[in-house]
Amino acid sequence: MTLGKAKRTIFAVIASALVFGAGPWGQSSALSSEASGVTQPPASVGMSAHGEPLRAPAAYYRPVLVHGNAFPLARSNFLSLIQIFNNWHAPRLRLVNGTWQLVGVHEGIDIAAERGTPILAMAEGVVDAVGWTFYSGTRIGVRGNDGRYYLFAHLSEVAPGIRLGARVSAGDFLGRVGNTGYGPPGHRDVFPPHLHVGILAGARWVDPYGVLASLYGAAVSADREAQARLDALALDGRTAAWHHAVSALLLPLAAPKGE
Numbered sequence: 204m205t206l207g208k209a210k211r212t213i214f215a216v217i218a219s220a221l222v223f224g225a226g227p228w229g230q231s232s233a234l235s236s237e238a239s240g241v242t243q244p245p246a247s248v249g250m251s252a253h254g255e256p257l258r259a260p261a262a263y264y265r266p267v268l269v270h271g272n273a274f275p276l277a278r279s280n281f282l283s284l285i286q287i288f289n290n291w292h293a294p295r296l297r298l299v300n301g302t303w304q305l306v307g308v309h310e311g312i313d314i315a316a317e318r319g320t321p322i323l324a325m326a327e328g329v330v331d332a333v334g335w336t337f338y339s340g341t342r343i344g345v346r347g348n349d350g351r352y353y354l355f356a357h358l359s360e361v362a363p364g365i366r367l368g369a370r371v372s373a374g375d376f377l378g379r380v381g382n383t384g385y386g387p388p389g390h391r392d393v394f395p396p397h398l399h400v401g402i403l404a405g406a407r408w409v410d411p412y413g414v415l416a417s418l419y420g421a422a423v424s425a426d427r428e429a430q431a432r433l434d435a436l437a438l439d440g441r442t443a444a445w446h447h448a449v450s451a452l453l454l455p456l457a458a459p460k461g462e
Contacts, residue, residue, distance in 0.1 A: 317459055326351070
């Protein structure tokens with residue numbers, strides 16, 4: 204390994220730690236049913252009238268609303284990762300006069316996910332910011348009707364129709380997970396793909412971990428119940444009802460294409 208490659212590798216490891224918090228992935232990265240998980244592909248159950256297995260396509264579940272709020276990432280019915288890191292106020296590096304210095308703390312929560320995972324609006328509101336900033340990369344800001352400002356950073360792409368002044372509802376498609384930022388427009392790959400979520404209440408950023416974990420737990424429970432109902436329809440051979448339930452349960456969004 205050349206000296207240049209070694210420096211880049213060391214910097215990438217340090218940057219990942221500073222993005223996600225202390226340790227290789229975060230201050231608190233223990234798996235729990237509320238804060239993180241790997242979705243398992245549903246079993247193929249039941250047969251159509253033509254003797255073919257009733258199997259839903261690889262897709263994302265529709266958002267689950269709790270008091271008008273949605274978890275900001277779409278969960279899938281195929282094998283995929285979502286993990287919420289409790290890294291509020293973890294140390295942060297900033298580029299000062301050409302050198303990286305420890306100058307602040309992390310005022311948000313990171314959620315690890317596959318590149319391309321759909322990002323959803325957490326609350327109803329108006330798009331207040333969209334585009335590039337040095338540290339956030341491609342980001343979207345939504346001014347919620349509840350008075351809070353919701354920041355989503357490091358996106359790989361912005362969804363069609365998401366522009367300044369656009370109105371969004373909780374659960375609307377905003378863009379896709381990436382790892383952009385910490386550089387000029389288009390810069391990426393300094394850290395692993397994840398979504399940074401920040402919530403500004405008045406003039407202060409607040410810790411969103413609790414609300415994110417709660418919304419995720421609600422989504423997991425609701426999706427499991429809906430999937431069980433779908434499987435029951437398949438076992439009963441109710442093909443028409445099964446197809447109707449699939450359309451009601453899953454979002455018409457494509458899975459990540461990979462690179």
